[in-house]
Amino acid sequence: MTESTESTANATITCEKFLPHAPAAVWKALTDPDLHARWWAAGDVRPVVGHRFTLDMGNFGQQPCEVTAVDDERLLAYRFAEGTLDTTLTWTLHPEGEGTRLVLTHAGFDLDSPLGRQAYEGMDHGWPHVLDRLADALR
Known part of the structure; x- marks a missing residue:
């Protein structure tokens, strides 16, 4: 599910997906550089506030990032x-039954x-397709 909100100067995309995996597995896919590269982009992502890294976005180049919030297995923002x-x-993980509802907010x-x-x-x-690739990487 994708939801978009717009104002003239600040728009947000919210996308969510249920993943039949425990939050620990989803968290690892979000924070382990090798796994992250398999479903989205190569980069030295780490769940440490203040950590700076770049994501290789192919034709869109190297994109600089900085981690701004971490709550292990619950929230990662950069x-x-x-x-x-x-x-x-902002990636938010919600335990749901035996799986995880992952909510992405791109603001x-x-x-x-x-x-x-x-x-x-x-x-x-594009985000729904990226989340589908994340689901595939977890299989």
Whole structure:
């Protein structure tokens, strides 16, 4: 499920997916660089507040990031594409039965900027596919 909210200067994408895996397994996929590279992008992601890393976004280049919040197996947030897109990704894990409901919130798109609008429109359609790849990587 994807939900989008817009205001002129700040748009947010929210996407969620139920994964039939324990929060520990989902957390590892979000925070282990080798697993992360399998479903989204290569980069030295680590669940440590203040940790700076880059994500290799292929044609979109190396995107600088900084971890801003961590609650083990519950929440990981980081600034994404600092200096260009300047958005924030927040991954929230909710235990549900024997699985996990993963909620992604991608916030801070500047719709007044051509880059911000293009990224918002592309990622609004792209995030569900990325979460499908995450589900595949966990299998």
